[in-house]
Amino acid sequence: MNLPYKNIMLGMLLGIAGLGLVACGDKTAETTTSAETAVAAPAGDEEKVLNIYNWSDYLAEDTIPNFEKETGIKVRYDVFDSNEILHAKLMAKNTGYDIVVPSSNWARLQIDGGLLQKLDKSKLTNYGNLDPDILAQMANLDPDNAYMVDWLWSYTTVGINVDKVKAALGDMPMPENAWDLVFNPKYTSKLKSCGITFLDAPTEVFPIALKYVGKPAHSNNADDYKVAYEMLAKVRPDIQKFSSGGQIDDLAGGNVCVALGWAGDFNLARNRSIENKSPQNIEALITSMGGYMFMDTMVIPADAKHVDNAHKFINYILRPEVHAGLTNAVTYANPNKAATQFVDEEVRNNKTIFLPAEDVKKLIPPGNVDNATRRVMTRYFTQFKTGA
Amino acid sequence: MAQSKNTFLNFFSGRKLIIGVPYVWFISLAAIPLLIVLKISLSTMETASVSNMVDWSKGWPSLTLNFSSYQFIASDALYVKTYLSSIKYALITTIICLAIGYPFAYFMARAPKHIQPTLLMLIMLPFWTSFLLRIYAWKTLLVNNGIINNALISLGVMSEPIAMMNTPFSLTIGMVYSYLPFMILPLYANLSKLDIRYLEAAADLGTSPLKTFWLVTVPLSKAGIIAGSMLVFIPSIGEYVIPELLGGSNTLMIGRVLWDEFFSNNDWPMASAVAIVMILLILVPMALLNKYQSDQASDKAGA
Numbered sequence: 001m002n003l004p005y006k007n008i009m010l011g012m013l014l015g016i017a018g019l020g021l022v023a024c025g026d027k028t029a030e031t032t033t034s035a036e037t038a039v040a041a042p043a044g045d046e047e048k049v050l051n052i053y054n055w056s057d058y059l060a061e062d063t064i065p066n067f068e069k070e071t072g073i074k075v076r077y078d079v080f081d082s083n084e085i086l087h088a089k090l091m092a093k094n095t096g097y098d099i100v101v102p103s104s105n106w107a108r109l110q111i112d113g114g115l116l117q118k119l120d121k122s123k124l125t126n127y128g129n130l131d132p133d134i135l136a137q138m139a140n141l142d143p144d145n146a147y148m149v150d151w152l153w154s155y156t157t158v159g160i161n162v163d164k165v166k167a168a169l170g171d172m173p174m175p176e177n178a179w180d181l182v183f184n185p186k187y188t189s190k191l192k193s194c195g196i197t198f199l200d201a202p203t204e205v206f207p208i209a210l211k212y213v214g215k216p217a218h219s220n221n222a223d224d225y226k227v228a229y230e231m232l233a234k235v236r237p238d239i240q241k242f243s244s245g246g247q248i249d250d251l252a253g254g255n256v257c258v259a260l261g262w263a264g265d266f267n268l269a270r271n272r273s274i275e276n277k278s279p280q281n282i283e284a285l286i287t288s289m290g291g292y293m294f295m296d297t298m299v300i301p302a303d304a305k306h307v308d309n310a311h312k313f314i315n316y317i318l319r320p321e322v323h324a325g326l327t328n329a330v331t332y333a334n335p336n337k338a339a340t341q342f343v344d345e346e347v348r349n350n351k352t353i354f355l356p357a358e359d360v361k362k363l364i365p366p367g368n369v370d371n372a373t374r375r376v377m378t379r380y381f382t383q384f385k386t387g388a
Numbered sequence: 389m390a391q392s393k394n395t396f397l398n399f400f401s402g403r404k405l406i407i408g409v410p411y412v413w414f415i416s417l418a419a420i421p422l423l424i425v426l427k428i429s430l431s432t433m434e435t436a437s438v439s440n441m442v443d444w445s446k447g448w449p450s451l452t453l454n455f456s457s458y459q460f461i462a463s464d465a466l467y468v469k470t471y472l473s474s475i476k477y478a479l480i481t482t483i484i485c486l487a488i489g490y491p492f493a494y495f496m497a498r499a500p501k502h503i504q505p506t507l508l509m510l511i512m513l514p515f516w517t518s519f520l521l522r523i524y525a526w527k528t529l530l531v532n533n534g535i536i537n538n539a540l541i542s543l544g545v546m547s548e549p550i551a552m553m554n555t556p557f558s559l560t561i562g563m564v565y566s567y568l569p570f571m572i573l574p575l576y577a578n579l580s581k582l583d584i585r586y587l588e589a590a591a592d593l594g595t596s597p598l599k600t601f602w603l604v605t606v607p608l609s610k611a612g613i614i615a616g617s618m619l620v621f622i623p624s625i626g627e628y629v630i631p632e633l634l635g636g637s638n639t640l641m642i643g644r645v646l647w648d649e650f651f652s653n654n655d656w657p658m659a660s661a662v663a664i665v666m667i668l669l670i671l672v673p674m675a676l677l678n679k680y681q682s683d684q685a686s687d688k689a690g691a
Contacts, residue, residue: 084651113436242637378652386638
């Protein structure tokens with residue numbers, strides 16, 4: 001082997017190794033510089049642009065076009081599918097976004113980190129439409145509701161393909177607490193044949209698992225997580241897959257019959273199945289133990305450049321017809337009291353979307369754990385998934 | 389005076405400039421990012437930022453290095469298991485790629501000269517479609533109600549679908565499929581330059597074709613084998629997308645552990661430490677290999 005060739009090869013390999021690092025390197029470079037460069041844009045004559053970062057499949061077709069037509073503001077709309085990704089982007093700063101939509105417990109972390117800015121409620125003339133109960137609930141994480149306005153809300157629960165589950169269970173009756181379908185080996189061993197799927201996020205699964213084993217849902221005690229893990233480990237052989245973005249397709253396509261996931265997604269899967277005239281009969285279940293509530297909230301990053309436009313957009317969403325339009329399109333409940341009359345009757349009467357008051361009380365409220373506990377939680381989740 | 393002006397001009401002469409380009413490339417795109425990652429790995433995590441390593445608050449710089457991330461890697465068996473598992477899958481991928489790629493490249497290099505450009509084109513053709521799209525295509529082939537299972541069932545070969553998706557099998561297929569061209573191309577470049585007269589000489593001296601292949605062709609193509617294997621092995625270790633889309637949730641890969649540290653645990657120093665250890669795992673064997681080869685080369689030169 002001649003020497004020049006080898007040097008080229010080594011250079012090439014180092015180059016490739018370098019490329020893999022650039023992505024990480026860029027982000028960190030941003031962190032070091034952006035803190036000083038974040039300057040609020042002058043209000044009043046703001047550029048007619050608004051950059052929004054929201055969850056995928058989470059708005060009505062006409063929401064953005066109507067806003068653009070009315071205000072002349074050009075909206076750039078990007079999507080994500082996990083709080084983790086949004087959080088990392090906000091931490092790297094200079095996201096360029098003017099409105100982002102984290103879940104309320106994540107927004108709390110972002111407030112603590114100084115990544116968000118307070119709302120100017122004098123600009124939100126429709127603020128009074130919001131349901132005082134929901135505002136009170138949110139005030140637990142956001143005192144005085146200073147930062148967050150709820151976009152939509154739902155809860156994590158059990159979703160099933162009714163016919164397939166009945167067939168798999170045979171003469172066994174449905175459990176009194178539907179969580180048994182995913183946490184009790186007696187049921188999971190039978191349902192294994194038609195497919196069980198879990199959300200692929202420790203922060204989604206553990207609060208529920210903890211409550212199921214009789215521990216505090218947002219416990220900061222590592223021993224509690226061990227107990228929950230041991231319960232989960234018993235059903236692991238029966239779980240077919242872990243996925244957060246694919247449950248709608250998997251349920252509507254009949255690939256799985258039981259899911260630990262978001263109630264709103266189960267209703268979407270149900271609608272999709274009906275639209276496609278497919279035989280899958282999907283249902284979100286209201287469990288006797290209660291699910292895990294989440295609220296996805298509109299917040300403004302501290303370094304947003306179009307703060308005025310962001311307020312205009314939030315105020316627009318708070319209009320009863322607009323907020324109702326979101327609920328009609330994506331089957332997630334809205335926090336807007338004035339909007340109820342504009343919600344389609346079928347959606348309005350669906351108890352799994354607009355939960356009855358006594359079931360709302362049973363839900364685990366959104367919450368956080370400390371950093372050390374998060375590591376414990378992730379570690380047990382990895383062990384749960386991989387056995388390592 | 390004239391002398392120094394000359395050196396100054398020489399410094400900016402085309403030759404130096406051309407030699408300089410790879411160095412600029414290496415420093416700006418590999419060395420500096422690597423140092424930033426190293427720096428983060430020695431910091432601690434605050435609420436929403438990484439701690440400053442150098443503290444100026446007392447009027448002079450005081451440096452704080454934090455090795456707790458590295459200690460943690462050593463204390464939890466998860467990381468060792470994951471590194472080993474990633475290396476295992478990368479090795480399997482490399483070996484299969486070599487087994488498929490070598491004959492492939494060999495016949496390409498022996499094909500009539502006028503069709504070689506076409507063959508080369510065919511190898512490159514998949515790159516015209518997005519990598520992600522091609523991995524998703526494998527999904528539609530491998531799932532339980534996918535094309536392969538449906539075809540086998542309708543042919544009566546079996547009655548129940550075989551679970552191929554989200555298994556080590558689907559992961560390996562995806563990795564081999566994606567990285568095969570990186571094995572074939574350097575091998576082809578090497579084999580096509582092979583002087584055919586060596587083989588003729590071996591045949592004239594009565595060596596069997598198989599023995600010729602093993603004693604002449606393979607040693608002469610060693611550079612191609614090493615280049616191809618490295619090009620497949622190194623990106624395979626850190627592969628994230630293919631295991632996420634095709635692998636099972638019980639597949640341990642370092643890319644996923646990195647993701648967990650970075651996103652789920654929100655612990656950037658830990659994520660950086662995992663990455664640094666992985667780079668060392670790759671660079672050290674490479675440096676050893678490099679040294680071994682240059683020793684060999686100088687031995688030959690000395691002989």
